[in-house]
Amino acid sequence: MSKPPTDTSGLGYSYHLPSGGLLLRLKNSLSQFSDLFSEFNRYIAPAYHHDRCERSVHMRLYSMQKREFVMVFLGFLICFGLAIVIGLTGPPITSTSEITAKSILANTTLAKSKTVLATGPFAMKSPLMTTYSQQLWLIAKLVTDNNDDEKYDKSFHVSVAIDGITEQHKPLSILRADSVRNRTRHLSCVRNDCEEFTILHLGFLEYAHYIITVRFYGLESFHQKYNIRSITFYFKTYSPEFTQIEIWFRFIFLLFTFIVICWYAHTLRKYPIYDWSIEQKWMSILLPLLLLYDNPFFPLIS
Known part of the structure; x- marks a missing residue:
């Protein structure tokens, strides 16, 4: 009967290098990416199947009924059609x-x-x-x-x-x-x-x-x-007539944008920014940019 191999270190332990090579590294990388995405996922606005705890500020979008969705899209289409009619019947550019x-x-x-x-x-x-x-x-x-x-x-x-x-x-x-x-x-x-x-x-x-x-x-x-x-x-x-219409349009959109910014800031004022969703944070940036896009100084330079 053969004798078991003796332990040369005298400690009674043997160490084996991990096997797997590139496959093990790829698995570890995917695991780290999954952990990173899980940390980021908690900041994403919730879907219907998400748990509401530890989530961002509740958005009105996720509680709207079908009738309200239809009214919103109908209002958008009416405004869009009105703009097309004014453009077609208005003065030449x-x-x-x-x-x-x-x-x-x-x-x-x-x-x-x-x-x-x-x-x-x-x-x-x-x-x-x-x-x-x-x-x-x-x-x-x-x-x-x-x-x-x-x-x-x-x-x-x-x-x-x-x-x-x-x-x-x-x-x-x-x-x-x-x-x-x-x-x-x-x-x-x-x-x-x-x-x-x-x-x-x-x-x-x-x-x-x-x-x-x-x-x-x-x-x-x-x-x-x-x-x-x-x-x-x-x-x-x-055309001077077109410029006058352009000035009025810019003024109207500028006024509405300012009203929406005030309403938006008033609605979210009681919530800390940390609890805002990504959509809400981006909207707080896009609305002031829209105000600048309407160019309040256009009547002064036209």
Whole structure:
């Protein structure tokens, strides 16, 4: 009969390294993740099957009846439909006025020049601008005599000089002649119709009228080949009627948002923030952000 192996340490114990390797590590990691989620789960707003003890402040959402849900959604749909109807029947967003290059050059010495449509200069006066106009775009559209079924793209430069008309009816240089800005534009045409391109954009209107002088560079060869028949300039601004409606809408939503914030703070004032649910905490952040989104200073900058 063989003898059992003797214990060399003399303590009567033997130690074995744990087995399992990567699988055991993965199991331990999942166990730690489960414990972490369990700690986080206690802060989540309760569901119908959750225990109400050790939970957050009771939310009205979880005790609403079907009739109340229907009324809430019905109110939302009515407000949404009312906004669509006002948008469809209300004034247009932008207001556009146009002027042709031939009418600009009619009383000038350049009217008889054959290349004036390809070069300019085109000095034009903008329509009356008010604070409700907000912004100004100047857009140009070319029409040629080309009748071939082809598409072509021409790169050229545009220079712009701007003068503002003061209350004393005197021009004040905004963009001086010695610092004229040059911008590269692309003229894309199909047959005799060319796409519109933006010449300038003013994001803030300080004067009631502007005198804008436009010059083209690099269209001479294009004019010789396709013959520019006409150029139409469009002055586009926000419609004053639309701006007034926008101001009223912002004011109404600003007032309602402020009322909801006051009501929300009054409702939760007796509960410590620690007991608020995640939805309630986020709502306390989103409501002030919504107040800023309505932009209380919009009437001052429009």
